[in-house]
Amino acid sequence: MNMNPPLLELHNISYSYPGQKNPLLKEINFHVHKEQIGIIGPNGSGKTTLFQIIMGLLKADDGQIVLQGTEIKTEKDFFMLRRKLGFLFQDSDDQLFSPTVLEDIAFGPLNHGATPQEARDISIRTLEKLGLKGFEDRITHRLSGGEKKLVALATILSMEPEMLLLDEPSNNLDPATRERLIKILREQKLAHIIISHDLDFLASTCNQLYTMQDGQLIRCEEKQIHNHEHIHPYGNQPHLHGI
Amino acid sequence: MIDESFSMGSTLFHKRDPKVKLIGAAAISIVLALCSSIVVAGIGVIVTAILLFLSKPAPCLLFKRFLQVNVFNLFIWITLPLTYGGGETMQFSFLNLSLDGIRMAALISLKSNGILFCFLALLATSSTANLGHGMEKLGVPRKLTFLLLFSYRQLFVIHREYQRLQRAAKLRGFTPKNSLHTYRTYSYLFGMTLVRSWNRGERVHQAMILRGFTGNLIPLDQPQPGKADYFFLFTMLFISLLLAGLSLMPLTL
Structure with a gap:
C-alpha cells in the first residue's frame, strides 16, 4: 500500500452533457497532494463542471474519484468528501441562504454533528480569523458583494476542510477585497484549486498552473520566456508582474 | 421591498x-x-x-x-x-x-x-428570521418554516434579478405602452425571472448539500x-x- 496517498485523485474522468456529441471532459487524470493549483481556460471549457463532478453534484460518465486512497462512489462517501473539500461558488448569493451571517456559517458544522454551542464558537472563530469580527448578526442579503464573498468563504472554512475548490473567486471584487482574499488564501496554507481568468490572482495564490483545453488538463511550465506588449510605462525594463 | x-x-x-x-x-x-x-x-x-x-x-x-x-x-x-x-x-x-x-x-x-x-x-x-425560528420552536411544520425563511431570503435576490432584466430592457429603449409588444416583453421578463429563480433554487440546494444538509434544519440555540x-x-x-x-x-x- 502507498503510505501517503494523494489527497485527491481523478482517474480517467469523462463527462459529456446529455445530448451532446463531443465530450466536455476527456479522460482527465489529475492528483493533488498539498499543492495550490490554478486552472485557466476559456468559458465553457468545463472547469466548473469538473468541480461539480469532484463534489458529486454531477455524475461523471466514466472514471473514478479517490479521496485519500479511498474511492468515492456512494452518496455517503460524498457526504464525507464534501466535508473535506470546500467548494466556493461563483455567485455568493447562491451560497448564503440563511438570514444571518452566524447561522449561515454554523450551518455546515451543525449538519456534521457539532452541538449548537460548538457551532457558534467555531463560527465566531472563523469570522475573527477572516477579519470579519462583529459580522455575526448581520443580515446576509444586506452585505456588500465583497463581504458576501468573504462570508461565503467563512461558511466553508468553518467546516475545517482539507482542500478548497474556488470558482472564479476574484470576479467582481474591488482591489482591496481582492488583496484581502489573496492574503487569506496564502495564510490558510490549505491545498486548493482555483479556477480563474485572473492570471495575476493565480500567480499570487498558486504554485502550479494548468490550462483546460479540449477537455484535457494541461500542466503549464513554471517559467517561460516570452514577449508581450506593454501598456504600462517602463515596459522595456525588467519587471515583475502581479505580486 | x-x-x-x-x-x-x-x-x-x-x-x-x-x-x-x-x-x-x-x-x-x-x-x-x-x-x-x-x-x-x-x-x-x-x-x-x-x-x-x-x-x-x-x-x-x-x-x-x-x-x-x-x-x-x-x-x-x-x-x-x-x-x-x-x-x-x-x-x-x-x-x-x-x-x-x-x-x-x-x-x-x-x-x-x-x-x-x-x-x-x-x-x-x-x-422575519426570528419569527421563523420561533415558529419552528412552537412546532409549526418544518416545511412551512423553511418556506418562510427561504422565501424571505430569496425574495431580495429574485427582485434584484427582475430589476436587472427590467433595466436591460429599458436600456434598449423599451417603454411600456398598451401594446402587444409591451405585454409580450413583460411576459418574457416574468418568464425569465421564473427560469432564473428555478436555476438559483437548484444552486442554493447544491450549496446546502455541499455543507452536509440532509433534510433537517438544525437551529442554533435561541435565547x-x-x-x-x-x-x-x-x-x-x-x-x-x-x-x-x-x-x-x-x-x-
Missing part, C-alpha cells in the same frame, strides 16, 4: 421572545376574527391600538400601512350598504342604504384594523424566554380571554 422597518427598535415589544409574541398575536387575532359584536371589535381596536402605541412605530410608516389596509375597507363601505339585502333601510338622498350593510362594514373595518394593529405591535417588531416574556404572554392571553368573554355576553350591537 421588505425592509422590516418596524423591527428596528428597543421597546419592551422588540425585546420579547418571538415565541410569546406569536402565541399572543394568534390568540388576539383569532378572538377578533371570530367575534360578531361591534362593541367587542371596538374594544379590541382600542386595546390593540394601545399595544401599538407602546411599540412606538414610526408615524409615517404606520400611516402607510394603515392606508394600505383601509383602501380595501373603503370599497367595503361603498359596496356593502348598497348591496346587503334585507332588514331596515335608511334614506340617504336618493339612495336606500341597508342598516345591516352599514353594521357589517363597520364590523369588518374594526376587525381588520384591530388585527392590523395587533400584528404591527407584536409580529412586525421581530425580524430562552425569561420572566418578562412569561408575564407578557400572560397579559396577551388575558386580553384575548377578556375579549372572548365579552363576545359571549348578550350585547345588542
Whole structure:
C-alpha cells in the first residue's frame, strides 16, 4: 500500500452533457497532494463542471474519484468528501441562504454533528480569523458583494476542510477585497484549486498552473520566456508582474 | 421591498421572545376574527391600538400601512350598504342604504384594523428570521418554516434579478405602452425571472448539500424566554380571554 496517498485523485474522468456529441471532459487524470493549483481556460471549457463532478453534484460518465486512497462512489462517501473539500461558488448569493451571517456559517458544522454551542464558537472563530469580527448578526442579503464573498468563504472554512475548490473567486471584487482574499488564501496554507481568468490572482495564490483545453488538463511550465506588449510605462525594463 | 422597518427598535415589544409574541398575536387575532359584536371589535381596536402605541412605530410608516389596509375597507363601505339585502333601510338622498350593510362594514373595518394593529405591535417588531425560528420552536411544520425563511431570503435576490432584466430592457429603449409588444416583453421578463429563480433554487440546494444538509434544519440555540416574556404572554392571553368573554355576553350591537 502507498503510505501517503494523494489527497485527491481523478482517474480517467469523462463527462459529456446529455445530448451532446463531443465530450466536455476527456479522460482527465489529475492528483493533488498539498499543492495550490490554478486552472485557466476559456468559458465553457468545463472547469466548473469538473468541480461539480469532484463534489458529486454531477455524475461523471466514466472514471473514478479517490479521496485519500479511498474511492468515492456512494452518496455517503460524498457526504464525507464534501466535508473535506470546500467548494466556493461563483455567485455568493447562491451560497448564503440563511438570514444571518452566524447561522449561515454554523450551518455546515451543525449538519456534521457539532452541538449548537460548538457551532457558534467555531463560527465566531472563523469570522475573527477572516477579519470579519462583529459580522455575526448581520443580515446576509444586506452585505456588500465583497463581504458576501468573504462570508461565503467563512461558511466553508468553518467546516475545517482539507482542500478548497474556488470558482472564479476574484470576479467582481474591488482591489482591496481582492488583496484581502489573496492574503487569506496564502495564510490558510490549505491545498486548493482555483479556477480563474485572473492570471495575476493565480500567480499570487498558486504554485502550479494548468490550462483546460479540449477537455484535457494541461500542466503549464513554471517559467517561460516570452514577449508581450506593454501598456504600462517602463515596459522595456525588467519587471515583475502581479505580486 | 421588505425592509422590516418596524423591527428596528428597543421597546419592551422588540425585546420579547418571538415565541410569546406569536402565541399572543394568534390568540388576539383569532378572538377578533371570530367575534360578531361591534362593541367587542371596538374594544379590541382600542386595546390593540394601545399595544401599538407602546411599540412606538414610526408615524409615517404606520400611516402607510394603515392606508394600505383601509383602501380595501373603503370599497367595503361603498359596496356593502348598497348591496346587503334585507332588514331596515335608511334614506340617504336618493339612495336606500341597508342598516345591516352599514353594521357589517363597520364590523369588518374594526376587525381588520384591530388585527392590523395587533400584528404591527407584536409580529412586525421581530425580524422575519426570528419569527421563523420561533415558529419552528412552537412546532409549526418544518416545511412551512423553511418556506418562510427561504422565501424571505430569496425574495431580495429574485427582485434584484427582475430589476436587472427590467433595466436591460429599458436600456434598449423599451417603454411600456398598451401594446402587444409591451405585454409580450413583460411576459418574457416574468418568464425569465421564473427560469432564473428555478436555476438559483437548484444552486442554493447544491450549496446546502455541499455543507452536509440532509433534510433537517438544525437551529442554533435561541435565547430562552425569561420572566418578562412569561408575564407578557400572560397579559396577551388575558386580553384575548377578556375579549372572548365579552363576545359571549348578550350585547345588542
